[in-house]
């Protein structure tokens with residue numbers, strides 16, 4: 381069962397790399413500069429909805445689409461808990477899947493984010 385979880389993670393990682401390979405990183409709407417992966421991930425950890433562009437210093441806000449995507453990505457980390465309940469997986473299998481999903485989500489998060497100059501409060 382533990383081996384199965386490693387196969388799942390490996391398969392997802394490859395799929396993930398193919399998908400994000402064709403995607404651009406976050407681009408500032410104000411100065412149109414592409415942020416680096418590290419900058420985007422760092423900004424996404426800040427709890428406020430605004431992120432300051434490291435190039436022009438303008439505040440950027442996550443688009444509603446971006447908020448929805450990051451929410452779904454975070455849900456993915458909890459998916460193994462659901463699988464555990466459904467398939468009676470072992471604790472270590474669940475744990476390793478969660479760690480694997482967490483790393484995967486962290487890697488791909490900056491590729492699914494997009495920002496705009498104004499804040500939108502409508503989430504859906």
Ligand SMILES: [Zn+2]
Nearest residue numbers: 408411433436
């Ligand atoms: Zn900028």
